[in-house]
Structures are given as structure tokens and as C-alpha cells.
Amino acid sequence: KNQVEQSPQSLIILEGKNCTLQCNYTVSPFSNLRWYKQDTGRGPVSLTIMTFSENTKSNGRYTATLDADTKQSSLHITASQLSDSASYICVVRGGTGGFKTIFGAGTRLFVKA
Amino acid sequence: NAGVTQTPKFRVLKTGQSMTLLCAQDMNHEYMYWYRQDPGMGLRLIHYSVGEGTTAKGEVPDGYNVSRLKKQNFLLGLESAAPSQTSVYFCASSYSTRRDLNTEAFFGQGTRLTVV
Numbered sequence: 001k002n003q004v005e006q007s008p009q010s011l012i013i014l015e016g017k018n019c020t021l022q023c024n025y026t027v028s029p030f031s032n033l034r035w036y037k038q039d040t041g042r043g044p045v046s047l048t049i050m051t052f053s054e055n056t057k058s059n060g061r062y063t064a065t066l067d068a069d070t071k072q073s074s075l076h077i078t079a080s081q082l083s084d085s086a087s088y089i090c091v092v093r094g095g096t097g098g099f100k101t102i103f104g105a106g107t108r109l110f111v112k113a
Numbered sequence: 114n115a116g117v118t119q120t121p122k123f124r125v126l127k128t129g130q131s132m133t134l135l136c137a138q139d140m141n142h143e144y145m146y147w148y149r150q151d152p153g154m155g156l157r158l159i160h161y162s163v164g165e166g167t168t169a170k171g172e173v174p175d176g177y178n179v180s181r182l183k184k185q186n187f188l189l190g191l192e193s194a195a196p197s198q199t200s201v202y203f204c205a206s207s208y209s210t211r212r213d214l215n216t217e218a219f220f221g222q223g224t225r226l227t228v229v
Binding site for chain 2: 004009031032034042046049051099102103105106
């Protein structure tokens with residue numbers, strides 16, 4: 001069964017600290033993995049996309065990694081800011097023909113001053 | 114830059130009432146989608162469309178209908194609302210995934226629907 005599991009469910013960190021969010025998937029065959037940021041009351045916005053051949057990709061203070069062998073991805077946030085408070089959603093595309101898109105339940109991040 | 118616009122933003126319905134959610138995109142995207150987001154769950158696909166005049170069922174289509182009469186608009190209808198349809202609904206659009214599997218989906222701001 002194609003699944004995407006994210007951990008932790010929620011996380012509280014102090015402003016300026018780093019954190020890492022995890023995503024494990026069982027989607028096969030794999031096409032790509034995308035991380036979205038969803039602010040409260042808004043729609044998800046893409047942060048980065050990882051394809052099979054990519055191990056790491058950065059977007060400012062966000063760095064995503066992908067291990068296609070173990071089917072794991074992580075999103076590392078450096079020097080967190082209050083504006084990083086949001087839900088982070090891992091989305092995997094794959095399946096036969098690559099047309100299946102599976103959303104994780106998200107990690108809710110709270111950054112405190 | 115409007116992107117994907119959903120109306121209304123909030124709505125409260127009584128059980129059995131009907132309503133239509135409107136989604137409009139100005140990016141000339143071929144594909145459009147309707148999702149629902151419930152606490153503790155990932156977004157689930159209700160219906161989608163790969164082009165004007167075409168629609169298809171997603172993962173959780175029961176109780177919903179859709180129409181795509183114009184390329185830029187995708188309507189989601191609830192004929193007889195039930196409390197189980199209380200959720201946040203998101204519309205999204207993208208270029209054809211048949212041309213590019215890595216194409217990005219752009220989301221609207223969501224519609225919070227409560228059925229009492």
C-alpha cells in the first residue's frame with residue numbers, strides 16, 4: 001500500500017534553533033518527493049522537490065535530503081524564525097505511470113520567541 | 114498575481130442543504146483538483162480534471178460532484194450536505210503531469226465548511 005508517514009506530529013522549538021522533520025514513504029515506483037509549507041489558514045506552498053537522483057537540495061534556510069534506498073526524506077530548518085511556525089507536508093508522487101500523489105499528514109512546527 | 118482563488122472562504126450549512134464551491138485559476142493550467150483536509154490526515158483527492166469538459170473521481174468522491182465547463186474554473190458541489198463533510202477544502206491546479214511528472218501544484222487558500 002502506498003503510504004507517507006511523517007514524524008514528529010508536532011514540534012516546539014525556540015527561535016534561532018535548528019530542527020529536522022522526517023518523512024518515510026512506501027510509494028513505489030518512486031517519481032519525486034516534494035515538501036510543502038502550510039501556514040495557518042492558507043494553502044500549501046512548495047518548498048522544494050527531490051527526484052530519484054538527488055540527495056540534498058537547499059532553499060534558503062531549508063535543506064531537504066532524500067535516501068531513495070531507505071525511502072526516507074528529511075527537512076532541516078536552520079536558525080528558525082517565528083515565521084517558520086507552520087505545518088510541513090511531505091508529498092510523494094509515484095505509482096504506476098507516476099500518477100499517484102500521496103500526502104503525509106504533516107508536522108506542525110511551533111517556533112517560540 | 115491571483116493564482117488559485119477559492120470562494121467562499123467560510124461556510125456553515127445545515128444537514129441536507131446544498132452548495133457549490135468555486136475555484137478559479139489564472140495560470141492556464143490544464144489540471145485542476147479538489148482536496149479535503151481533515152485533522153491528523155493528509156490531503157485526500159475528491160475529484161480532478163485533466164482538461165476543460167473532463168472530470169474524474171479521486172480517492173473520496175462520494176457525496177460530491179464537479180464540473181469544469183471552462184478551463185479556468187472548477188466547481189465542487191455538495192448536493193445534500195452531511196456532518197461528515199465538515200472539512201477544509203482546497204482547490205489546486207497544475208500543468209499536465211503527463212508532460213512533466215515534476216510539475217508543481219498550486220493551491221488556493223481553502224474553504225472551511227461546517228455542516229451542522
